[in-house]
Amino acid sequence: MLGSTAGRLYWMFRNLERSENTARLIEAGLNIALTRSAAASDEWASVVATAGSTDAYRSRYDTHEAATVVDFLLRDPQNPASVRSLYDVARENARGVRTALTRELWESINESWMTILDLLEEPLATPDLPAVLRMIKRESAYVRGSMHGTMTRNENHDFARLGTFVERADNTARILDVKYYLLLPSSGHVGSRLDSVQWDTILRAVSARRAYRWTDRGEINPPSIAKFLILDPQMPRSLLFCYRKIFDKLVYLDPEGALPESRTMADQLRNCVERASIGSIFDQGLHEFLRERIQDTADLSAQIELDFRFHP
């Protein structure tokens, strides 16, 4: 397959994954802002930080009003990470690799793009927001479903999944990192109602509230939330889960191990998380651990682009 086709598939699915995560982040932010209006502005600032858009946002706005943050993250065409921009690029990539997509998958992304463009045409009033966010997540699910249901499990599929999990690993690490101080063991002793709202937000941001409740019998306990999102082997957004998937996909793509670089890097990344315990992570420092994984993920992504010749 063409290197550029692999690259477009990879970035198409990175963008789709990111747009879905952004919608979820806003949903979590909205929830906390409604319950804690006094600290709403801080909460929106941390939403922007988690979306990785702090600098871009600050260059445009001084304060973190709900309306400006939401508009910036959903609709702003000048923000390359707004849901709208992400969908534009994803759909443009899809159009470029139509020949690598099934008809159903192409139509689903094309229709979703039209729906989302339509939804985000006008600035959104707060009361409409939950419905719009739900639609964005639903469109994402629609595209993903078309992919799962129709795409042959070949290289095209591997690159699509690779993009999904690289983006997801990065996003989960960011979500944790922005709130890492809440997850330190010492803050567990506080145990106030306000902080349980914060923990709740983290779980909402990865759509894992119910899953977590079943895992740890509903005890909200910061180290165990960190453990769940980093080390749980079954939770599809945990770092361990993502890194295992990334490694698997690279093995499928390169069964003979002809591309030692990205495969070795992915292997190390997976091992590093597999061998860690939540205790050792806290000993090292949760913040440092997450920063390193975010950097490792970015390096791995750059190596994948190189190894599979995405660019001339």
Place this chain on the structure above:
Amino acid sequence: MFGYTDAPRDIYAGYGTWFNGERPEHLLVKAHAAEALFRRTGITFTVYGDGESNERLIPFDIVPRLIGASEWTRLELGVTQRVRALNAFVHDLYHRREILRAGRIPISLIEHNEAFVQQMIGTTPPGDVYTHIVGIDLVRTSENEFFVLEDNARTPSGVSYMLENRETMLHLFPELFSQTRVRRVNDYPRLLRRALSACAPRSCDGDPTIAVLTPGVYNSAFFEHSFLSDEMGVELVEGQDLEVRDGRLTMRTTRGYQPIDVLYRRVDDEFLDPLTFNPTSMLGVAGLMDVYRAGKLTIANAPGTGVADDKAIYSYVPTMIDFYLGERPILNNVQTWRCSEPDSLAYVQQHLSELVVKEVHGSGGYGMLIGPAASRRELDAFASKLAANPANYVAQPTLSLSTVPILTEAGLAPRHVDLRPFALMSPNEITVTPGGLTRVALTEGSLVVNSSQGGGTKDTWVLEY
């Protein structure tokens, strides 16, 4: 006004009966369903010019255009004859130039022709095929009277609409196809692949690797490029995917560089190779022409074929048919005044308001004058452009084109159409797919069918008998 009131031709009788039995609201709903289908599947083209590029739909009319079996047989023979003559002409121009030496075509027409490619002199493409894919634009003036308006021998487009329009009709009106015997068009991609394979370089043994070269997603015909590569099951490449390595054209894959044998390019000559043509081109690949001239690659259509399809050369195609084939043209040309000739220029200047005047190298309906529809001011402005550079123009009479029915909100209404059948050439045969692209001028009375100028399309049915 629904229903056929003005005595349709016999071949429409069956369709007319069916149509009159349908509820008008129901048909309009179907027409809207067709539009939604095109949008959902992204069958769009891009319009240039208004700052940012814009994806649009080509309006689709649900009333098919019918062509009878005997009528088609004659068209097919005429198109085949024309393609043979055009290919022979291109070969001759880049070799012995006998038609010029015999004085049948003025040499000035070639010397000053921008489409003539010096680098092709003495180069014979694999199988001696230059014009692998040709689209011939035809208009009908009366029963069994077709005229050729234009030849498209460079990179004719529109074939994806021939195929998608049929898919859409099958989807919307399956019952119609069970009562009317319509010849199939959907073999085209398979035939195209076969024709391209048959033209592979002699050095290629085994199944040739074919790729479609597109200028990219922002090109107006990108949908068609991706559609054809998908239908043929070959890679769609851009200039940035290609590299010349070890004397071969290769594409960059995730596992290294893979040689290409046949390149179906949808990029114009001047952008193919920055070392040979336009040095600023980002759309082609450096060194491509060297590989081509070394006989290690087939380019379809061959570079330099554009010389056969400009609007001044067009008027000499009957001469070519006589010169190379010793035959009489089966399909006639429209009378054409070459403004490079003083007598013709004088005539055109006197009759500007009655004529259609076109740029010799223009396409897409841009830069043309339709005399009868033009205002005084437009005529004056065009007259001065014409006087400044007469050789750049040719003129033709406005024909009394026949019309076909389209569906409007108010019912059936007559509109002008043209027809572009597609011919495929390989060393052994020329095949013309039974059907083609029917373009329709959607505005009442209009003669302009180009999609960039608000024209639409409809499905073309060649009947089995």
